[in-house]
Each structure stands twice: as C-alpha cells, then as structure tokens.
Amino acid sequence: MESASIAVGSAHAHEHHGPPEAHSSSKIDRQTLGILLFIVSEAMLFGAFFASYFFLREVSNPTDVWPPDGFELPKAIAGVNTAILISSSFTIHWALEGARKGNREAMKMGLAMTWLLGATFLFIQINEYVHLGFSARDGAFGSIFYGLTGLHGAHVFVGLLLLSFANIRAWRGHFGTKAEDHLGVEVPGIYWHFVDVMWIIVYVTVYIL
Template identity: 40%
Template sequence: MTHAMERYFVPEPSKYPIFGSIALLLFASGAVMWLNRVGPGQWVFFLGIAVLVYMLFGWFGQVIRESESGKYGAKVDRSFRWSMGWFIFSEVMFFSAFFGALFYARVLTVPSLASGANEALIWPGFTPAWPTDGPYLVDPFTPMGAWGIPALNTLILLTSGGTLTWAHYGLLKGNRTQLKLGLLLTILLGATFLGFQIYEYIHAYGELNLRLDTGIYGSTFFMLTGFHGLHVTIGAIMLTVTLGRVLAGHFRPDHHFAFEATAWYWHFVDVVWLMLFVVVYWL
C-alpha cells in the first residue's frame, strides 16, 4: 500500500478528448447557425450537447472507477487539487470580466458622458445616473430591486453553503446519514434558487420592461445573473452526481476529493452571488 501511495498513476490513452473537441465544434457551430437562422442549426447544437454528455459520462465514469479501485495515490490527489484550484481561478477571471464591464460603464463611462466634451454624444434628457437605458427605448423600465426575491435567494444560497458544510462534517465523522441529508438539502436549496430566478426573469420581462436589450443596465444585469444561474445549475448537477456516488457507497473520511471539489465550486458560486447582490441589486 505504501508503494502504491508513492507512485504516480499514468492512465492509458483515452478516446474522450477527441469526443470533447467534436462536441465543442458542433455546439459552437450549431449555436452560430441557429442564431442566424441558417440550416439545421438547432439540430447541430443539440447534437453537440449529446456528444458532450456522452463524453462527460464516459470520462468521469472512467476516473471514478480508477479512483474507487485504489489506483490513485497522494500525488494524483495533489494534482487533482491543483487542477480544481486553477479551474476555479479561471472562473474568477471569467466573472471579473463582467464585473469589470459593469464597473467601467457605471463608474467611468456614464459620468464622463456628462462632461462638456461629450455633449454631442448624448441624447436629450440624459442624466449621468445609474441605471441608464440609452436613447432608443420608447418605454421606460424599472430596475430590479434588492429586497424581495434577490434577498430571499441570498438567504437560500447562504443556507445551502451551511448544509453542504454540515454534510462534509458528516463525511469526516463517518456519519453517512448526515452526509446524505446535507447533500439532499443543498440540492433542494439550489433548485429553489433557480426556480426563484426564473420567476424573477419572467417578472422582469413581463412587468418591469427590463430585458437583455435594455441598454447597458439590462445587458450587464442579465449577463451577470444569467451566467451565475448557469453556474448554479452546473453546481447542482455536480451535487446530484455526488449524492448518487454517496448512495452507491463511495467516499471515505480519508479519500473524498470529488466531494471536496464540488464543495469548493459551490462555495465559489455562493461568494459570486454575494458580490452580485451587493453590486448589481443593492447599490
């Protein structure tokens, strides 16, 4: 066992990377064709999704089988941790770009338009205040308030972080019942968050006249909250897979990095939402 823990496992050549490349090609080209109403764009898009799902099930299934068979040692575990850390860092940079766009528009661009040198660029009735919708909208819109569904969703996500931590403590103590219940509660809270966000979008479009094309406010609002909702969806899928593995008897107190990786991702999503709530909804 000591020897197995010291060596580095080298997997056999895999077919799944090429399937991932094909999936991304079909996904991207199908999306472009679909948006431009060219040929069978939507079918190419969904074919890419299907190939991607096949790749994910096959590749992750292979990794899970190798892990459960005891082929991974301390060095492989360390490489997994570094890989997940860099992945989350890339997600930090992803959201930083959108937060940066919001900062640039709100703090720099809108006030600068009120200066005398930019009078020719603005429209009648312009005020250098946030939010601004631009000169081309006929119907005014209502900004999304913070105290309502956004505040409730903040409480839901914070609670989900607590239930996930509670599940982690159950795993470390060998309490499988606590582990299962904590994971199930976290998944349900994530699904509730997404349900409220869908309702919020329907309310924004139907009653507030707040849309993706509602000037810079609408575009930054939906890009930030929409991509965050996508990440919550991905996190909920990861949690569901983790719960399935727990029910199958996987994970031990001393061997459960897949659980930890999912927890890292979920806590990252929580932190991003807190920033969104303050910057997008509250201020």
C-alpha cells in the first residue's frame, strides 16, 4: 500500500504491481476526447428542449404572437448578461494561456475572474426570474422559457462547480506547464466555452427571435 513502491512497480510492469502502460493510439488525450463527447450528449439534451420549444411555438401556437401576450422578456438586461458570460470565455482562455506559459498569476487571476463572471451571470439570471412576473406554471411559454433557461442555468452551475475545483487546485499550487499537467484547467475550460456558446443560442432563440 506504500505509494512509493507502487510508483516503482508501475514502471516495471513485469513485477505485476500494476497494469502495463496503455498504447496511445490517438493524438487526442483521453480527458479532452471525453469532455468533447460529453458535450455532444449535453448538446443533444438541449436539443430535446429546443425541439419542445419549436413545437410549442410553431405547431401548437402557430398564429399567436410569440411570446404570447402578457409575457415580457427583459431583452436588454439579458443582453448585458450575455456580454458578461461571453467575456468569461476570454478570461478562461487567458487562464489557460497562463497555465501553458507557466504564468501562474495569470492562470489564477483568469480562473478567479471566470468564476466571478459566471457567478454574476447566474445571480442576474436568478434576479431576472424573481422579477419576471410569470412562473413556469404560466402557460406553455412559461414552461419552456424556464425549461430552457433553467437547463442552461444548471449547466452554468455545473461549470462553476468544475471551475471551483480548478480554482482551489490552482491556489493550492497544482497545474504545470506540460499539456498533461494542466488538463484540470483545460477540460473545465472546454466545458465553459460550451456553456457560453449554448447561452448565445438560447438567448438568440428565446429572447430575440
């Protein structure tokens, strides 16, 4: 059970202390491919809700004005919120560049700022929910509005959780400059970009179109 002896053991597979090193048959590393595939399945989950959205809009209520009368969406505030979330894509990129070049301060600042921007977005979104004046029970529009934005909010929350882990580990001195040593920044970063892009689609579909 001593960690030191295990480290030696894995280097000499014939001692049967650990498995042989797997042959790497692709240039892409496992975690990155894993998160990309996960994002595909997440996109399909959004697809289910978008399918519902367009059904409710185009099939069930084709002639009505959309959003139906009495539903007013704060396009401007949500637009500012969109800008906040988009800017966090740049800060996470800054953090990743910092990690690549060994600039730990840039990495830490970038991660912290991304987290704060994401939390601000979530806070404004919740504030919007409180002041919207309709709930998920109010008609099909209320349901799908809260369904889509709520699903996205849940993804922001998960993204923030992943970023929290990255922040904690960055402040505690983890992550190196080698590609495999800062996957803990890169993988949540990829997910965060996905969350941002998905918000742009949700915003354009629900608020603008």
